Amino acid sequence: MAEIPFTRVVSVTSADPRHPAENLLRPEDGGKWRGAAAGEKQLSVVLELGDSRPIHSLHIGNDGAAFVEVLLGCSAGGEFQVLLPSSALMSPSESRAGAGPGRVRLFGPQALVKRPATATPTTKYDRLQVVLSQPYCQSRPYGLAFIRAFAAPEEGQEPPPAPVRRLGPFTLREEGEGSPRRPP
Numbered sequence: 001m002a003e004i005p006f007t008r009v010v011s012v013t014s015a016d017p018r019h020p021a022e023n024l025l026r027p028e029d030g031g032k033w034r035g036a037a038a039g040e041k042q043l044s045v046v047l048e049l050g051d052s053r054p055i056h057s058l059h060i061g062n063d064g065a066a067f068v069e070v071l072l073g074c075s076a077g078g079e080f081q082v083l084l085p086s087s088a089l090m091s092p093s094e095s096r097a098g099a100g101p102g103r104v105r106l107f108g109p110q111a112l113v114k115r116p117a118t119a120t121p122t123t124k125y126d127r128l129q130v131v132l133s134q135p136y137c138q139s140r141p142y143g144l145a146f147i148r149a150f151a152a153p154e155e156g157q158e159p160p161p162a163p164v165r166r167l168g169p170f171t172l173r174e175e176g177e178g179s180p181r182r183p184p
Contacts, residue, residue, distance in 0.1 A: 001057065001150040005050035010127060013044045016141060021045045027146035032063045034143035043132045043143060048075070052124040055083060056152035057108045061145030062089040064101040065132040068144075072125040080129050082113050095136035102145060109152075 012021040016034040023031030024047060035043045043065075060068055068089055071080035084107055094100050128149065134142045 001153050002053075004053060004055065004149040004151050006047040006128070006147075006149075007050045008048045010046040010048050011044075012046070013042070014040055016143075019143060024144060024147055027061075027148055032061075032143055032145045034063060034141045036141070038141045039138040040141075041133060041135065044129060045144075046073070046127055046129045047147075049126050049128055049149065051151070052126045053151040055112065055128075055149050057106065057150045058084060058112070059104065059106050059146070059148040059150070060089070061104045061147070062102060063145045064090075064095075064098070064134065064137075064140055064142035065144065066090045066092070066095045066134045066136055066142075067132065068105075069131045071129040071131070073127040073129060074124065075126050080127070081125075083128075084112055087111070090136075092136045095134060098137065098140060101142075104145075 006025050009021045009025065012033075014035040014037070015021050016036050019032050019034035021033045023029065024033050024045065033045065055072070058070060062068075066089060067086050068084070069082070069086040070084035072083045073080040087105070087107070089103060089105060090100060128147075130144065130147060132142065132144065
């Protein structure tokens, strides 16, 4: 899967000067985007996509937000369409306790809306809007550590090989055709 780069931040509702939304353009640098103050009900950022291919999956690194929703739009105008319906990044108890704020969620094709309601086959989306909320904890600022968008694999392109998993000195493999089976 090819990563779809972000070229610029079109708009942002709030940003901490030490953690600006521009950090989302360079996820490999490790910078994050946070709201300017604790207690903000909702944060939003609109990013311009470097390529208008259909999005196949999203990787989202959380930084204390409880919910995320991702929408697609066009620079030509019109309303944004839902790509990822509102999804939990933290539970209410985790939010209140501040536990696990740096969790990463991977949203594959089964989690994304296949085709937005008003899309036509020629619709080219070039904007991605990310909406975050944290209704359970008003004492800490929140935001995103990173967001990455990936296009579907090209026709004829093989998926990458499964990673080798190790557990101490043991190499683990997935059960497959050649694996011996234990009787139940």
